[in-house]
Amino acid sequence: MNDRLDEPIVDPAVPEPYRRKIVVMPFLLYASSEPSARRRRFYTVGGAVTGVAGLFMAGMAIKLNSPFSASASFLAIVAGGFFVNAGRPGLAEQLRSRYGDCYVLPADLDDDTSDLVRRARQAIKSVSASRVNRLGLLDYMVNDVVLPERLWDIARLLRAQEALRAEQVEAMSEVMTPELAVVLAPQQEALSRSTAAVTDQVLEHEEYARRVQKAGAALQAHELLKSNDRYRDLLARTDDAQGLRNLTENVDALGITLAENLRDAISAGRTLTAPRNDAEV
Known part of the structure; x- marks a missing residue:
C-alpha cells in the first residue's frame, strides 16, 4: 500500500475555483521557474x-x-x-500569495505524518461514499462541514509539528548543555503530546468510518428481507414449517439492529465536533 499523501489538503474556506487549481495542479506550488x-x-x-x-x-x-x-x-x-x-504574476505566485497558508503539500510531511493524513482522508471518503450517507441517513452537517474542517485541522497541525521536529533535530545536533536540555525537555514533551492528540483524532475518524460501515451492512441485510416472500413461497410449496419459522424469526431483530447501528454511527459522527485546539503546538 502507498502510504504517501498524493494530493494537497486545502482549507475548506478557500473558494472552490482556487481549491480546484491547488488540488489539480499542485506542481505549480513547488519551486517555480517564474521570473523574480x-x-x-x-x-x-x-x-x-x-x-x-x-x-x-x-x-x-x-x-x-x-x-x-x-x-x-x-x-x-x-x-x-x-x-x-x-x-x-503567474498563477503559481497568485496562489502562493493569496493562499500560501491554506494548503498542505505532500512534500511538507514525512512518511509517518503523511500516513496519518492519508488515513483520516480515507476514513472521510469511506463515510462520504457509503450508501447510508447517500440516502441521507447520517448527519449531513457532520459529513459535509465538520469532517473537511477536521481533516484540514489535522493536516496543518501535522505540518506545524513537522517544522518543530526539524527544529528539535537541529538543536540536538549541537553540543548538549544543561541549559539546552532544560529548554528542549518541555518542548519535546509538548510536541509528543500534540502528536498523540492528533493521532487520537485520526483514530476517531476511523472509528466513525467503521460504525458507518457497520450501519451500511445492517441496511443491506434489512433490504434483503424484501426477498423473503419468494423464499417463503418456496418453503410453503414443500410444507416446511420449520424453514418458515427460521426465515421470519429474525425480521424484527434486523430492524432493531439497523436502527441501533444508525444511531451509533450518528452519535460517533457528532463527537467529531468542529476543529479543537487541544492539539495545538
Whole structure:
C-alpha cells in the first residue's frame, strides 16, 4: 500500500475555483521557474516604454505616410504588450500569495505524518461514499462541514509539528548543555503530546468510518428481507414449517439492529465536533 499523501489538503474556506487549481495542479506550488519580482518590474517598465515608443512611431508613420515606420511601430506595440504581460504574476505566485497558508503539500510531511493524513482522508471518503450517507441517513452537517474542517485541522497541525521536529533535530545536533536540555525537555514533551492528540483524532475518524460501515451492512441485510416472500413461497410449496419459522424469526431483530447501528454511527459522527485546539503546538 502507498502510504504517501498524493494530493494537497486545502482549507475548506478557500473558494472552490482556487481549491480546484491547488488540488489539480499542485506542481505549480513547488519551486517555480517564474521570473523574480525585480525582473517582472523590468519587463513591465520596459514593455510600457516600448509600447509608448510604438505609439509614437505609429503617429509619425501616419504623418509621414511611411510603410516602414508603420511596420516598426506595430512590432514595437506587440513587443511592449508581450513584455507587460510577462511582468504580471503567474498563477503559481497568485496562489502562493493569496493562499500560501491554506494548503498542505505532500512534500511538507514525512512518511509517518503523511500516513496519518492519508488515513483520516480515507476514513472521510469511506463515510462520504457509503450508501447510508447517500440516502441521507447520517448527519449531513457532520459529513459535509465538520469532517473537511477536521481533516484540514489535522493536516496543518501535522505540518506545524513537522517544522518543530526539524527544529528539535537541529538543536540536538549541537553540543548538549544543561541549559539546552532544560529548554528542549518541555518542548519535546509538548510536541509528543500534540502528536498523540492528533493521532487520537485520526483514530476517531476511523472509528466513525467503521460504525458507518457497520450501519451500511445492517441496511443491506434489512433490504434483503424484501426477498423473503419468494423464499417463503418456496418453503410453503414443500410444507416446511420449520424453514418458515427460521426465515421470519429474525425480521424484527434486523430492524432493531439497523436502527441501533444508525444511531451509533450518528452519535460517533457528532463527537467529531468542529476543529479543537487541544492539539495545538
